[in-house]
Amino acid sequence: MSAERAAQTERRSMSRFNRFFVRWLASPFGSLSGRAMLVRYLGRVSGRRYALPTNPVPFESGYLIRVGHPESKIWWRNFSSPWPIELARGRHVVRGMGVVVLGSTGRGQAIASEWFATHHGAAKRAGLPRFWKGEAVAPEQLQAAAATLVFVVVTVER
Numbered sequence: 001m002s003a004e005r006a007a008q009t010e011r012r013s014m015s016r017f018n019r020f021f022v023r024w025l026a027s028p029f030g031s032l033s034g035r036a037m038l039v040r041y042l043g044r045v046s047g048r049r050y051a052l053p054t055n056p057v058p059f060e061s062g063y064l065i066r067v068g069h070p071e072s073k074i075w076w077r078n079f080s081s082p083w084p085i086e087l088a089r090g091r092h093v094v095r096g097m098g099v100v101v102l103g104s105t106g107r108g109q110a111i112a113s114e115w116f117a118t119h120h121g122a123a124k125r126a127g128l129p130r131f132w133k134g135e136a137v138a139p140e141q142l143q144a145a146a147a148t149l150v151f152v153v154v155t156v157e158r
Contacts, residue, residue, distance in 0.1 A: 022051050028090050039065070040086040041098070044078045056087055056154065057118075059111075062096055063087060063154040066115065066122075070150035076100055079152050087154065096156040103149030111153075112146035 025038040040051045052075060056063035067076045077100070079085070085098035101108045116123035123129065126145035128137055 018053055022053055025053055025089055026051070036089070038086075038088040039075075040088060041075075041078060041084065044083065050075065059153065060155075062156040063094075064111065064115075065098075065152040065154065067150040067152060070148075076150055076152055082155075085152075085154055094154075094156055096154045098152045098154045101151045101153050103146035103151070104143075108149065108151065109143060109146045111151050112149050113142060115149070115151075116142075116145070 022038060025036060035055050035057070036053055037056055038051050039054050039056075040049065042049055054065050056065045058064075067073060070076060079098040079100045082097040082099045085096055087094045087096075101111055103109065103112045116126065116128055123145075128141060128145055
């Protein structure tokens with residue numbers, strides 16, 4: 001597939017809203033977008049520059065991005081091992097290294113536990129409605145709920 005055809009496919013696959021939101025976040029008005037940020041990276045194989053909107057949350061000394069519907073997305077696979085990433089909102093740019101953490105791993109389950117404790121809707125959708133109230137959850141319940149999650153952990157360059 002030629003680079004031009006790949007670019008056309010990429011543009012078609014991104015919704016109009018996402019295309020608008022990418023332009024908005026890259027503009028000086030992007031700083032008005034609350035928590036939303038633009039993820040920018042170079043494709044490992046293609047070498048092309050990509051940008052997509054996301055909602056990272058502060059995590060450890062960087063950010064955490066939960067990949068929504070990972071089975072139908074491929075962008076996060078660029079971070080299977082540490083890979084350069086930028087998070088941008090308006091003129092504010094944070095550079096770092098991103099790496100995928102699967103919810104089926106030990107670290108992924110620890111991250112998922114924190115995620116569910118602070119993201120009540122996600123806990124409810126995962127079948128853990130009492131989790132956020134501080135009630136104990138069986139380890140196998142947490143393991144099953146976390147198994148489908150994919151996170152990209154961004155360590156910020158200092």
